[in-house]
Amino acid sequence: MASILYIARMTKKLNHPDDIGMNPRLFPWRDSFKAGAIWMFLVYLTDIPGLVLLKHHPDWPMLVRVTIVLLPFICGYLYVxxxxxxxxxxxxxxxxxxxxxxxxxxxxxxxxSAGWFMLARAGVWDALAQSTKVHFEYVPWNNCTFIICMTYILFGAGYSTLKRRYQ
Amino acid sequence: MKNKLRELRAVKGWSQSDLADKLGVSRQTINAIETEKYDPSLPLAFKVARLFKARIEDIFND
Structure with a gap:
């Protein structure tokens, strides 16, 4: 029994950051699911539709509204x-x-985010919106989907830089 | 930290992948240790020492 456990441990594939990515042809879904991808997609599926529903149905009971708001948060916790x-x-x-x-x-x-709020307080984004019609004032820093997307992009940038240090 | 991992591995005739499998780490980890870009943790250093039947200070030294 001990030897079976030992062999099982030795043949267990180690997780690797290079195994995950958005292209299913290059990266098997199984590896992405191991990294919590299913919860990440559930955050996307529940977050934006939830916000749209709340905007169009302000008369819904508080319990339903709280559930809609908390659903992406719970999925986000499971993703982490x-x-x-x-x-x-x-x-x-x-x-x-x-x-x-x-x-x-x-x-x-x-x-x-700190820099964005400082510039917003200085009125930069309002001035930019009036002169260029580019609306940076609506960046959703507290939105689950935005946080996960930005973290994923920044993680990719950090990982591609840091892994070169050890090659 | 300097180490003699490459020499010890060559004596045994193992590839980096062979050693990685025996230690339960990735080949990149072995490469990073051999090129002295990464210092292994104490548990991994003990594993290496046990595998080559040597003392840690005989393999790794500053």
Whole structure:
């Protein structure tokens, strides 16, 4: 029994950040699902439609409205849990690179959002909207879909830079 | 941190992939350790030492 467990452990495929991506021809869905992709898609499916529903049905009961708002948040929590388990299945080098990339993504996101609010307070986005019709004042920094998309993009940027350090 | 992993691996005639499989890590990790771009954790250093039947300080030194 111990030897079976040992063999099972030794043949268990390690998770790798290069195994996940958006193109299903290049990246098998199974690996993406291991990284919590199904929860990420559920966040997308529940977040924006939920906001549209709430906007068009302000008369719905409070319990329904709270459920609609919390659904993407719960899916987001399960997505983060899936990502944490996916990272735990990596070897130590890739754990380090992935965690550093997530740290990079979170710090850049915080700086971008803080900078955006400072510029908004200075009236830059209103002035820009009046002169160029580009509406940066509507960037949804507190939206689950936007947070996950931005984190994913920033993680990719951080990962592609950081992995070169160890090659 | 300097190490003798490449020499020890060559003596055994193992490829980086062989060593990676024996240690339960990826080939990139072995490459990063051998090129001294990454210092292994203490548990991994112990695994390496046990595998080559040597002391940690005989394989890794600053």
């Amino acid at each position: 849990r899936g990502v944490v388990r996916w990272i735990e299945g990596m070897d130590e080098l890739h754990q380090r690179i992935t965690l550093q990339s997530f740290n990079f993504a979170l710090v850049v996101y915080l700086f971008l």
